[in-house]
Amino acid sequence: xxxxxxxxxxxxxxxxxxxxxxxVRLAALGKKGEIALRMRELGTMPPDQRMATAPALNALRDExxxxxxxxxxxxxxxxxxxxxxxxxxxxxxxxxxRRAGTIHPITQVTDEVTQIFAALGYAVAEGPQVEDDWHxxxxxxxxxxxxxxxxxxxxxxxxxxxxxRPPHVLRTHTSPVQIRAMMGQGAPLRVICPGxxxxxxxxxxxxxxxxxVEGLAIDRAITMANLKWTLExxxxxxxxxxxxxxxxRASHFPFTEPSAEVDIRCSWEGGxxxxxxxxxxxxxxxxxxVHPKVLTAGGIDPTEWQGxxxxxxxxxxxxxxxxxxxxxxxxxxxxxxxxxxxxxxLEVPTLAGGV
Ligand code: PHE
Numbered sequence: 605x606x607x608x609x610x611x612x613x614x615x616x617x618x619x620x621x622x623x624x625x626x627x628v629r630l631a632a633l634g635k636k637g638e639i640a641l642r643m644r645e646l647g648t649m650p651p652d653q654r655m656a657t658a659p660a661l662n663a664l665r666d667e668x669x670x671x672x673x674x675x676x677x678x679x680x681x682x683x684x685x686x687x688x689x690x691x692x693x694x695x696x697x698x699x700x701x702r703r704a705g706t707i708h709p710i711t712q713v714t715d716e717v718t719q720i721f722a723a724l725g726y727a728v729a730e731g732p733q734v735e736d737d738w739h740x741x742x743x744x745x746x747x748x749x750x751x752x753x754x755x756x757x758x759x760x761x762x763x764x765x766x767x768x769r770p771p772h773v774l775r776t777h778t779s780p781v782q783i784r785a786m787m788g789q790g791a792p793l794r795v796i797c798p799g800x801x802x803x804x805x806x807x808x809x810x811x812x813x814x815x816x817v818e819g820l821a822i823d824r825a826i827t828m829a830n831l832k833w834t835l836e837x838x839x840x841x842x843x844x845x846x847x848x849x850x851x852x853r854a855s856h857f858p859f860t861e862p863s864a865e866v867d868i869r870c871s872w873e874g875g876x877x878x879x880x881x882x883x884x885x886x887x888x889x890x891x892x893x894v895h896p897k898v899l900t901a902g903g904i905d906p907t908e909w910q911g912x913x914x915x916x917x918x919x920x921x922x923x924x925x926x927x928x929x930x931x932x933x934x935x936x937x938x939x940x941x942x943x944x945x946x947x948x949x950l951e952v953p954t955l956a957g958g959v
Contacts, residue, residue: 613668643665724834726794729788814919820911832852
């Protein structure tokens with residue numbers, strides 16, 4: 605009995621992990637384990653020998669089982685300690701400057717725009733980049749034969765042969781998100797919709813993938829005056845100038861009526877762009893009052909509600925504000941460019957701290 609006891613207690617103590625411990629447990633206490641076999645032999649013993657052996661054997665079984673349980677708990681504690689030691693991370697350490705990444709100007713400007721409109725009560729809405737024909741065109745009052753479809757240089761997704769449904773498109777503007785927001789949230793509504801858009805066009809100021817931010821405000825008594833004020837407030841905050849001078853030029857978009865393109869007064873004196881002064885005008889966005897057909901397509905009653913919408917290029921805003929000359933460089937992932945034009949990851953734009 606003592607021999608068994610020493611053998612198994614020793615084996616338990618030296619088991620170095622849970623798998624080894626389980627082997628010891630099976631060898632001692634498992635169905636075919638040594639102690640279990642001894643207990644089975646009790647039945648064949650004469651009664652007095654059994655009376656003497658059984659309690660000792662029971663005690664031995666309990667002792668080994670207790671030792672196994674204790675060892676198991678100790679091994680688990682040690683494993684946890686080891687894991688905690690390995691996963692330990694000092695979150696108060698500053699980032700290593702050499703390895704710090706930068707925030708891309710597009711992301712930065714999107715955050716800045718979002719901040720400014722959030723303060724005006726606008727939520728952010730999103731939609732898919734692969735859009736159906738209806739959301740990208742029809743619902744926005746651009747019928748299949750409308751010339752605007754050609755102007756958009758649309759990328760069409762391929763359909764499998766024999767599938768005659770209209771193809772999906774890479775959305776050509778963020779305006780389809782207007783429709784999704786109207787259908788999803790109803791009126792009144794105040795949202796901006798930043799995101800990627802796609803058109804087959806490529807030169808110094810055009811990239812086949814670029815970014816827009818759409819604005820949409822719907823209420824009972826919204827007018828062009830609200831649009832003008834909102835755009836002025838936004839542009840002053842965004843370009844960090846005390847005043848802006850805007851020119852609303854009559855224009856045409858199928859989804860707004862009336863429509864206006866908005867120019868901002870600027871000067872190019874000495875080759876650098878200055879906003880708010882000078883004799884030049886720079887076109888910066890498209891806008892207008894939401895067309896009644898568009899409200900209807902979005903499930904909103906145009907006899908009760910009206911609204912304004914605008915759309916502008918985020919990349920363009922970034923080029924203007926941060927003096928970046930070539931749009932194509934935005935998407936070339938050149939590390940030197942990213943380090944030069946990128947923003948500190950910890951300097952989140954806020955209205956209080958500065959955009
Ligand atoms: N969707 C238009 C474009 O991409 C911009 C726009 C949005 C114009 C909303 C008016 C209102 O050119």
